[in-house]
Amino acid sequence: MSTILECKGLTKTFGRKKVLSNIDLELETGKIIGLLGPNGSGKTTFIKLVNDLLTPTAGEIRIAGFKPGVESKKIVSYLPEKTYLNEWMKVEQIIEFFSDFYEDFHADKAYEMLQKLNLNPGDRLKTMSKGMKEKVQLCLVMARQAKLYLLDEPIGGVDPAARDYILETIINNYNKDSTIIISTHLIADIEKVLDYVIFLKDGELVLSSFVDEIRAEQGKSVDKLFKEVFKC
Amino acid sequence: MLRKLLKYEIKATARIFLPLYAVLFSIALINRLISFISPLEVQAPKIISMIIYITILVGMFVITFVMMLQRFYKNLLTEEGYLMFTLPTLPWKLIVSKLFIAIMWTIASGIAAYISIFIIFMDFTGISSLFTALIEFCGKLYTLFGLSSFLFTAEILLTILIGLASGILILYASMAIGHLFNRHKILASIGAFIALSTITQILFILLVSILHSLHIHDILLETTNFLNMEVTVHLGIWFIILAAGILATGYFVITNYILSNRLNLE
Amino acid sequence: MPxxxxxxxxxxxxxxxxxxxLIFSGTYPAGTKLPSVRDLANxxxxNPNTMQRALAKLEEDGLIITQRTSGRFVTEDEKMIKKARDKLVQEQINEFLVKIQDLGFGKEEVLAIITKMLEEMKI
Incomplete structure (x- = not known):
């Protein structure tokens, strides 16, 4: 198994506040991984660091051997928790944009997904609701044939039907050469879909294990374990 | 990748500028028509249409300026930045694509303003006499300076371009610095602009006084004895180009450093 | 339906x-082709990896046979299925008997209750 993501002593501070401290991590290719932790535990900061949107205070990150940069961006498909689309564009224009900038983007796949979610490619993003925009973004991100998908809270704000579709999409798009990292604090919904989980607590890595190992060793679900680890 | 970025930057801006120019030209044309058909003693329609025209003309320059700020700020430093900075490209290419297109539209707006003035005031004989005058001017320039008149033209164009670039880049650098703050980013950007302009002026004064203390102007004046006025003027222009170029580079380096290493998207 | x-x-x-x-109950009878890992996982x-792991275990137990070109099939060996089925029944009854013994029921007592319940079920 090759390593898709490796962190050594990864630390990020904002001013005096330590948001991530000394994370050592090595993730194998071909897994669906849950990045779990309550709000403010450093999940988004971690994902932004991998995406080169932030620069580490200390330590280093390697994505398939590359430092965050042009080469890593070619193989990472990122779904932020923000809606980042240019409001003036139509959906089909943003699809063209993705086709132009990402070699691994498949426009036909994006159109197919949009259709399943009842979204009209001719609509302007300006006229869409927040939920619809999030779905458009998901289609764009999953229509890439990336090595690493980083999905930041993809099931946070959407309705149950869309959530099921998202999970289905994730299962359908999964292949042995790609890795999916999903950050969330709603574990019960996605536990079945995960191979592996990482727990972040106050910026520290407190657990990193296979889901079925946790269930076998602890005799409880990851969701239950999560609630025990993070009970206030 | 830079080519694609430029293409999208043009797409994103042309949808504003092209209709804007169309409106400007239409209003100019209406002005022309009104002054053509209305009798001499009726002034009101002429005045009203002229006021509208001037408002649109001023509005066009304001929009050109606002777009220059907005394309950088909104597209790179707000949520849209998540998309732009995860594209497989380097931050400097993002900056350069914004800069080139901003320069392009500034020049285009200037040209559009001239064209609209032509539409209102010029007739065909006027235009042709203008062209003959222009050709005459070039001819005179050539007889006066010879080949170096081409050099002059190139130098002046370069000065305009570099001047525009450094003017735009100081704004980019200010916004990048303002973005480092967690709150009141716009206020901080304005503060950064004031600080950068002040530093620039201090540096400029320093440079001039250094040159002064080196008696550069004496040397130049002396050189006129064995060289000529022309060389002095060339040297002067190149000094301006160099100074503006250094400033532009400085602002660019600041902007690029912040966007590469200190990105702080909300 | 998940x-x-x-x-x-x-x-x-x-x-x-x-x-x-699903195999014992005849939903997937002996010799039938199973859906792909992805479809089953869906x-x-x-997670498809988890489904893969489950199928590998079943293959190890001999209930499933993988043919390299055409996919996975339920074994055609009905005896094998019956054996596995009997084993499952025995395991479950055994588990039940252990529990019931812990509760202090004797052999005859248990047998009597079961016989009675089975007769009632027939009606």
Whole structure:
């Protein structure tokens, strides 16, 4: 198994506040991984660091051997928790944009997904609701044939039907050469879909294990374990 | 990748500028028509249409300026930045694509303003006499300076371009610095602009006084004895180009450093 | 329809049991072709790797046979299926008997209750 993501002593501070401290991590290719932790535990900061949107205070990150940069961006498909689309564009224009900038983007796949979610490619993003925009973004991100998908809270704000579709999409798009990292604090919904989980607590890595190992060793679900680890 | 970025930057801006120019030209044309058909003693329609025209003309320059700020700020430093900075490209290419297109539209707006003035005031004989005058001017320039008149033209164009670039880049650098703050980013950007302009002026004064203390102007004046006025003027222009170029580079380096290493998207 | 899982045991073990049941109950009779890993994973709404692992376990037990070109099949060996089925029944009855013994019931007592209940079920 090759390593898709490796962190050594990864630390990020904002001013005096330590948001991530000394994370050592090595993730194998071909897994669906849950990045779990309550709000403010450093999940988004971690994902932004991998995406080169932030620069580490200390330590280093390697994505398939590359430092965050042009080469890593070619193989990472990122779904932020923000809606980042240019409001003036139509959906089909943003699809063209993705086709132009990402070699691994498949426009036909994006159109197919949009259709399943009842979204009209001719609509302007300006006229869409927040939920619809999030779905458009998901289609764009999953229509890439990336090595690493980083999905930041993809099931946070959407309705149950869309959530099921998202999970289905994730299962359908999964292949042995790609890795999916999903950050969330709603574990019960996605536990079945995960191979592996990482727990972040106050910026520290407190657990990193296979889901079925946790269930076998602890005799409880990851969701239950999560609630025990993070009970206030 | 830079080519694609430029293409999208043009797409994103042309949808504003092209209709804007169309409106400007239409209003100019209406002005022309009104002054053509209305009798001499009726002034009101002429005045009203002229006021509208001037408002649109001023509005066009304001929009050109606002777009220059907005394309950088909104597209790179707000949520849209998540998309732009995860594209497989380097931050400097993002900056350069914004800069080139901003320069392009500034020049285009200037040209559009001239064209609209032509539409209102010029007739065909006027235009042709203008062209003959222009050709005459070039001819005179050539007889006066010879080949170096081409050099002059190139130098002046370069000065305009570099001047525009450094003017735009100081704004980019200010916004990048303002973005480092967690709150009141716009206020901080304005503060950064004031600080950068002040530093620039201090540096400029320093440079001039250094040159002064080196008696550069004496040397130049002396050189006129064995060289000529022309060389002095060339040297002067190149000094301006160099100074503006250094400033532009400085602002660019600041902007690029912040966007590469200190990105702080909300 | 996503399958339901208990929270206290590994998911792959529960998948093995579910697919065993589907085979024993005749939903997937001997010799039939199974859906692909992806389709099965989708139906159960589970991770494809976990489904893969469950199928590998079933293959190890001999209930499933993989043909390299055409996919996975339920074994054609009906005896094998019957044996596995009997083993499952024996395991479950054994578990039940242990529990019931712990509660202090004797052999005759248990037999009597079961016979009585089975007779009632017939009606």
């Amino acid at each position: 399958w339901n899982f208990e929270n206290d045991r590994p998911i792959y073990i529960q998948l093995v049991e579910r697919i065993q049941l 139906e159960a709404a589970v």
